Amino acid sequence: MTLLDIFPSLRATTVPRLDPAVWPADTHYDPDGRITLGTVALADLADQYGTPVQVIDEAEVRARCRAYRRHFPSTEIIYAGTALMVGAVARWVAEEGLSVQVGSSGELSVALAAGIAPRRIVLHGDGKTFDELKTAVDSGVGRIVVGAISEITLLAALATEPQQILLRVDPGIDVDRGVHHGFPLGSSSLETAVARIAGQPNLRLTGLHCHLGGQIHNPDHYGEAIRRMIGEMAWIDNEYGLLLSHLDIGGGHAIAYRGGDAELNLTELADILDDALDAGCARHRFPRPVLAMEPGRAIVARAGITLYRVLSVTDTGEGGARVIVDGGGCGQGSGYGAVVVNRHPTGPQRIATIAGKHSEAGDLIARDVRIPADLRAGEILALPCTGAYHHGLASTYRTVGRPPIVAVADGRSTPLLRRETIADLLMRELG
Structure with a gap:
């Protein structure tokens, strides 16, 4: 005893x-x-x-959605569904006011079956196939993130009604020495992509998107990405008369897997994003865009x-x-x-x-x-x-x-x- x-x-x-x-x-x-x-x-x-x-734990998922809404009241929070795409989880985050990002036809099907409104769904991912793009267009998804010229060609053939497009760009910020995604800022390939979209009657270029990497705990990287991307948005406006209204800075927010691991501080991130928007828009005399971010791991892990x-x-x-x-x-x-x-x-x-x-x-x-x-x-x-x-x-x-x-x-x-x-x-x- x-x-x-x-x-x-x-x-x-x-x-x-x-x-x-x-x-x-x-x-x-x-x-x-x-x-x-x-x-x-x-x-x-x-x-x-x-x-x-x-x-x-459903309560934990909802609490984390609310924390993001609280820290970023004027930002669109898009749940990166690849982290855990299950119908019930998609419903929980939608009920908490989040949009849903999908990366395949399968994930899109789960989101739609869960009752998520198509306009609140964002499709992106590298190497989208014809069938994936067709499913997305036919379903009426709100935005499609494009990262290749070939995807623009396919969408031009598929879209029979105006389809909102975000261009995935690489802002040139080396966070984790990983693979860089999207069209490099200032590159001829990005200029070609913008011109192709601008020339299509049913494609609407509404903003830029970037993905910096995963497990990012330094919020300064996101601030720098915003400043660089606003400069590109201003160039697109001056060159093509396209005033882009959306800026999606992706996800990759670091969480702890063991006690003591570095995490991304949401309070610090909110301050840095706000300052970066002010600085970038003032420097380039560009109207403040709607900001979006895509936490996935940080919502459900x-x-x-x-x-x-x-x-x-x-x-x-x-x-x-x-x-x-x-x-x-x-x-x-x-x-x-x-x-x-x-x-x-x-x-x-x-x-x-x-x-x-x-x-x-x-x-x-x-x-x-x-x-x-x-x-x-x-x-x-x-x-x-x-x-x-x-x-x-x-x-x-x-x-x-x-x-x-x-x-x-x-x-x-x-x-x-x-x-x-x-x-x-x-x-x-x-x-």
């Missing part, structure tokens, strides 16, 4: 707080030491729906928790361990933490690597995480901050179906996507 058994009231003082940087705001320990989301125990969800299972059941724990020497769980990695791992959810361990810990049962050596779920030294098979581990891309990048490697998604709200759980079965996978067999 321990002091916690004799004096239960001491338990609250011994249970550490869950890091608010990576867990939903309404995640707590209950009196039994189990982790709960709202009033729902995560271990109970694992028992009810099986594992692995992805849990999405922290709302997601993925639950796995431990299959085995193996000593690796020097006090370390390798834990195998019943799910697989999704190409986003190694940066996450992992926490036992079915009990509150109070004993010693050790460093472990978490790997899926179908993982290869280079596809780990989590690396260098602290686990209870007495962790055993059958217990439930949770990976926080897995709401973004975790589901979209899941695969059917080794012919294993993808896990379900379950929403939690008001003390209740609701399945959003069922588990993919072997029967589902066999339906594709034609031989």
Whole structure:
């Protein structure tokens, strides 16, 4: 018998707080030491729906939408749906006043099936096909972001009514040494693109769009992008008489995957964007455009928790361990933490690597995480901050179906996507 058994009231003082940087705001320990989301125990969800299972906190998603609306009241907030394109999530963000960005015909179909008004949908992505553009035009999407001359040619043939176009440009800001997207500012290819659009009766060039990269925590990059892009908008107005009214600075807002990771500060971003708009418009004598941004990861990442059941724990020497769980990695791992959810361990810990049962050596779920030294098979581990891309990048490697998604709200759980079965996978067999 321990002091916690004799004096239960001491338990609250011994249970550490869950890091608010990576867990939903309404995640707590209950009196039994189990982790709960709202009033729902995560271990109970694992028992009810099986594992692995992805849990999405609806309240957290809505709260993050509201935070963006609060910090940027005059900016159009467009949810970057590629982060997690599920019908229910699309409805939540639309109900909170956000538009929805899609990057394929499949994502567009999900958004439309969820009841999102086509005019509030933005299509973009590199290398759009004829079928994707035709589906978008036929559906009446509000804006299409164009990043290649060939897309302009296809849209000119497809559009029978005026279609709003945003040109994706590369403002020349090297954020992460990644691939640069769009027409370089000041380039002949951009001039050609503008001229092509201007010459088409059913294409309406309404603004510019840029994508600087991912996990950007320095807000100055966005301010500099605005100043450069307004200069280009002024040039387009002077050269072609096209007064562009929209400026979309994309997304890429950094979030923390572990405590201490750098994040993008929305208050600082709001101040920098406002100053950049004022400075750019004053310098080029250009009317202030409607600003848009596209957070995706920043809306849903922290709302997601993925639950796995431990299959085995193996000593690796020097006090370390390798834990195998019943799910697989999704190409986003190694940066996450992992926490036992079915009990509150109070004993010693050790460093472990978490790997899926179908993982290869280079596809780990989590690396260098602290686990209870007495962790055993059958217990439930949770990976926080897995709401973004975790589901979209899941695969059917080794012919294993993808896990379900379950929403939690008001003390209740609701399945959003069922588990993919072997029967589902066999339906594709034609031989």
